[in-house]
Amino acid sequence: MNKLLLRALTMATFLLHVASFAGAEYKIVTASERGTYIKIGQDLAQFVAPSADLKFEVLPSAGSAANVRRLRYDAGVKLALVQSDVYQAFLDIAAGGNVEAKDMIRPLRVIMPLYNEEIYFIVRADSELNYIHEIKNAKIGAGESGSGTALTSATLYRLMFGEPMPPSNTTYLSNEDALIKLVTDKSMDVVAVVAGQPAKLLVDMKPESRKLIKLLKFDPNHATSASVLKTYFAADVLSKNYPNLLASDIPGLAVKAFLVTYDFQFKDTETHLRNMTRSLCQNFSTLQEKGHPKWREVQMALPDLGRGWFYYPPTTREIRSCIAGKTQQALPVKMKPSKNCSQQEQVLGLCTPV
Template sequence: MNNFIWSVLLLMGVLSHLPALAAVEYKIVTASERGTYIKIGNDLAQLVAPSADIKLDALPSAGSAENVRRLRYDAGVKLALVQSDVYQAFLDIAAGGNVEARDMIRPLRVVMPLYNEEIYFIVRADSELNYIHEIQNAKVNAGESGSGTALTSATLYRLMFGGPMPQAGTSYLSNEEALSKLVTDKTVDVVAVVAGQPAKLFVDMKPESRKLIKLLKFDPNHSTSAGVLKTYFAASVLAKNYPNLLTTDIPGLAVKAFLVTYDFQLKETETNLRNMARALCQNFSTLQEKGHPKWREVELALPDLGRGWFYYAPTTREIRSCIAGKANVAVPVKSKPAKDCAQQERILGLCKPV
């Protein structure tokens, strides 16, 4: 055997024992471990990322506002789930001259819109309150400080009543702690929760829950509703999703969820995120079949975004190429900028608390 053949065989033997290239490790920030975002993140990690040779770790967080920060500054975080009103709030605050908000939001990019997340307002079963527009003088738990829920609560309150939530009557506890106080020491009158249905928090409740709590309804005909519906969406909370809590569907509100990334310029990262977008499109039917029920509400499309919003060009090209020729109707998602963001800035951590 000549030296050349021997060298080739030796090289082949060495190569056969080399380990396969490891999948690149990325992270996606979601929300509470009992919420919908973590389920969506896990679906992407399990049903999509492997096809793109990505090991995706779905991380819990305080919610959308924290996700914006972590996507901007945390190493390894390449994707985030963010509520549309939180994203818009950062844009509005940045437009108002806040440098920190501008630096955080300017390089963020949308991969694609996802679904509507329902907004719940929970009161005691014996409460005199029945509608969302009746919470003005109540003690409201807005959601954890820095969370998307807290931002949504503050924005909704401002849209309905023309001013910020009263500092003295507003708390920022976790859902679980707030619900406990709601039904025990009654130091909380209303608990705000944002989660796509079916939300684990309510699914896990026992039938006895009806004797303790109830959900407030949204009245689209009330005088406060027109302004609210310029930013949020009318929705129905379905009794079939919460049979232990509801006997009939009730009218509610929802906010849009977005899959967001950063304007990464590094070629390797661009390539990996393009592969992720292609895998998402190719495995979309699997997501709708095996993933969280919310995937069945997602349309594989890239509608026009509001002013100041931008898609991530590399993933956009992949998704558009994948859906080329399909008759997808794009429905624009628009949000109206808030006039006064003082309370929003505090919740987002963009100014010192008063």
């Protein structure tokens, strides 16, 4: 009798669980497990998805460039966090005739801009380098291949110096592995990191880190800065966010983060994403209060996007309604070897040099 009762209770609990969730389960691709994107994804899963009758599986990734590819081709991936310069790079390369880039970026849509992500260039504490514009010909840890960090490194270098990073001086490793090499075998001079402050990677550093590393400053008055500021934004790196690393605030650079989806036409998917956006509006104050500090920089707004960028209409209608106060898989194309691969195309995985 006891066994029968236990089985009945177990089955009843299971059926109750199934009945209590009749929504959809979606995947959202973010970035490194020690970065900001993954925390933003987790905040959406915790504070936004439940009210929309959704469950989000928050997935780490190599970064923004990989996220574009996964959003386009991976089953179940409905949302991605993407850096503005990565999105723009795909658009520029597509406009230049790259068929794969055009196929990947054409059906992607922006839900809303989020916040600025700070760009850090880290060197050894005893390095003669003090400013970002001094990294020319340095041995650079540019970030993992396929990551937004790698694309940002390549783009910034090209904007500052009018040429790609020298392949012989450029290494594509994770932030952690690159930093180890920076301070141990000294096979690198600079490590690039892109993460919204406070970035866990830097927050977790011990007070002794000041004896090992330092951050390079951005000089807005340098000759190279005008071209950089056409794509990126000036932003201070705050000492209060990194007390073990900084004695005072330093001038730096940032790139915009976007919440991106696909141009889904299925009615159910449209409805779920509309509901998610409505929940985002309704729970926005909770995100700003209990979520990552970067949420405090986010605005419920739909600013004009660059040429070739488009908002997703179903979620746009919800955001406009929120602003107005009315509401509180296809297979990827195979890469073809080419003798004319640009550094950006290689970083984005759009081209393989022969």
